[in-house]
Amino acid sequence: MSHPIRLMLFGAGNRGAEAYGRYALAHPEAVQFVAVADPDPVRREKFAEAHRVAPELQFATWQDALQAEVSVDAVVNATQDELHHDSAIAALRAGYDMLLEKPIAPTLEETLEIIRTAEEHQRTLVICHVLRFTDFFSKVNQIVKSGRLGKVINISHSENVSYYHMAHSYVRGNWRNTEIAAPMILAKCCHDLDLLYWWMDDQPELLSSTGSLLYYRPENAPAGAPDRCTDGCPAEKTCPFYAPRIYRDNVPIKMAVSRSDKPLLKFIGNLALHQPGLTQALAAVIPPLRTLTDYADWPRNVVTDKPQSDAAVMEALRTGPYGRCVYRCDNNVVDHQVVNIAFKNGVTATLTMHGHSEEEGRTLRIDGSRATLKGKFAHNTAWLEIHEHLTGEVERFRFAAEVDQSAGHGGGDSGLMHHFVQVLRGEVSPLTSARDSLESHLMAFAAEESRLQKATILMDSFKKDH
Numbered sequence: 001m002s003h004p005i006r007l008m009l010f011g012a013g014n015r016g017a018e019a020y021g022r023y024a025l026a027h028p029e030a031v032q033f034v035a036v037a038d039p040d041p042v043r044r045e046k047f048a049e050a051h052r053v054a055p056e057l058q059f060a061t062w063q064d065a066l067q068a069e070v071s072v073d074a075v076v077n078a079t080q081d082e083l084h085h086d087s088a089i090a091a092l093r094a095g096y097d098m099l100l101e102k103p104i105a106p107t108l109e110e111t112l113e114i115i116r117t118a119e120e121h122q123r124t125l126v127i128c129h130v131l132r133f134t135d136f137f138s139k140v141n142q143i144v145k146s147g148r149l150g151k152v153i154n155i156s157h158s159e160n161v162s163y164y165h166m167a168h169s170y171v172r173g174n175w176r177n178t179e180i181a182a183p184m185i186l187a188k189c190c191h192d193l194d195l196l197y198w199w200m201d202d203q204p205e206l207l208s209s210t211g212s213l214l215y216y217r218p219e220n221a222p223a224g225a226p227d228r229c230t231d232g233c234p235a236e237k238t239c240p241f242y243a244p245r246i247y248r249d250n251v252p253i254k255m256a257v258s259r260s261d262k263p264l265l266k267f268i269g270n271l272a273l274h275q276p277g278l279t280q281a282l283a284a285v286i287p288p289l290r291t292l293t294d295y296a297d298w299p300r301n302v303v304t305d306k307p308q309s310d311a312a313v314m315e316a317l318r319t320g321p322y323g324r325c326v327y328r329c330d331n332n333v334v335d336h337q338v339v340n341i342a343f344k345n346g347v348t349a350t351l352t353m354h355g356h357s358e359e360e361g362r363t364l365r366i367d368g369s370r371a372t373l374k375g376k377f378a379h380n381t382a383w384l385e386i387h388e389h390l391t392g393e394v395e396r397f398r399f400a401a402e403v404d405q406s407a408g409h410g411g412g413d414s415g416l417m418h419h420f421v422q423v424l425r426g427e428v429s430p431l432t433s434a435r436d437s438l439e440s441h442l443m444a445f446a447a448e449e450s451r452l453q454k455a456t457i458l459m460d461s462f463k464k465d466h
């Protein structure tokens with residue numbers, strides 16, 4: 001039997017610890033994290049303890065880790081966007097293969113430099129386009145390529161970011177401002193653009209995009225709202241973005257569970273929403289209720305390293321970024337954007353991204369000459385339907401929903417890690433090369449340029465210019 005693949009982690013934050021670390025703990029026979037770098041001592045030590053990382057292989061920074069010349073099969077780079085460029089290039093030059101979180105980098109120049117470095121040094125570089133590894137999106141790909149839809153004519157794909165995810169990540173959080181993060185169309189939608197490119201197997205010819213930051217602005221603040229929700233906001237009962245509602249009371253998570261198409265989950269969600277005291281009392285004897293009464297996962301675990309305690313959450317909201325009024329943050333990224341693409345094969349596609357959805361999830365329809373494919377990949381449900389033009393027959397498929405925490409992203413996180421391990425073992429070639437991943441990033445950068453310049457982009461010229 002082959003030995004587990006040995007990995008070194010850069011960045012033991014949400015993705016490093018919860019997505020890839022979680023996979024390693026569940027599959028110790030396949031993969032082990034033997035070294036970790038993170039300047040945050042709490043995160044580093046927590047990760048090191050869970051993965052039994054030897055003290056001499058725990059580092060404060062990725063620079064320290066590279067200096068130590070640790071012998072591992074690959075690096076998993078889950079640092080924040082703006083650190084990808086320097087850390088990825090240094091590690092690739094040092095000879096490490098790498099699983100790199102998306103987006104590759106916040107600027108096109110940095111993105112190209114990373115890809116060129118991987119190619120020059122003949123390193124395997126896999127970008128975390130996790131949706132390619134879900135059963136749901138793999139099925140879409142298979143249906144499109146099977147010819148079942150006839151000739152594909154148009155794709156309409158929407159990334160419906162929930163209002164609380166938008167507020168958490170793109171108004172209060174890490175991806176709120178292009179001074180510190182990538183534009184939202186890259187940060188949030190490089191996955192979706194990658195899917196379009198994958199299904200079409202073709203390059204885009206023309207691209208245009210419009211969008212703006214329409215809502216999360218000071219002029220929309222309720223009268224008398226202070227800078228922080230915790231400073232006695234008069235709108236605390238009427239504002240969906242009131243931070244204790246989102247993080248302490250976990251209301252959006254409970255609502256999402258109450259919308260489940262599974263009767264037990266629906267019941268649990270409704271009970272937790274409408275009778276929190278009773279739910280707390282019953283949780284002592286009915287363990288499934290504890291998934292909500294003891295909820296300590298995303299986004300609560302981003303706010304504090306002690307998400308189990310309401311007091312720690314409230315302290316973080318009083319002092320940290322996530323307690324800020326959504327109308328008074330230093331955010332500048334869009335809250336809605338539409339991208340129109342004409343592929344060289346003549347197919348047209350529209351990607352709509354917005355941050356005002358009641359639930360988290362993607363919806364799509366692909367219309368072909370013989371059938372229409374409709375689908376929803378959302379927090380609590382995932383399904384596809386093929387509607388045949390000739391017979392009127394409908395074929396339905398059901399999948400793991402996005403919320404499936406054990407798998408993450410509807411199975412995409414674990415599917416990607418499983419694939420990466422197979423690639424490192426030489427059992428399969430990467431499903432997608434770094435150069436393939438570049439296509440989605442090029443579309444995202446072109447979309448941002450189009451939005452800002454109010455211009456249509458000829459993709460071949462855009463590529464030549466860069």
Ligand SMILES: NC(=O)c1ccc[n+]([C@@H]2O[C@H](COP(=O)([O-])OP(=O)(O)OC[C@H]3O[C@@H](n4cnc5c(N)ncnc54)[C@H](O)[C@@H]3O)[C@@H](O)[C@H]2O)c1
Binds near residue numbers: 039079187
């Ligand atoms: N694939 C996906 O679907 C997906 C989803 C969410 C986020 N992401 C991406 O994953 C990446 C990480 O996001 P996250 O939410 O886990 O962020 P995070 O902030 O939770 O984690 C990043 C970690 O990097 C650490 N760090 C900072 N400086 C460092 C250094 N010099 N050396 C080593 N570590 C350092 C930080 O302390 C932090 O713990 C980002 O690029 C993000 O865009 C991808």
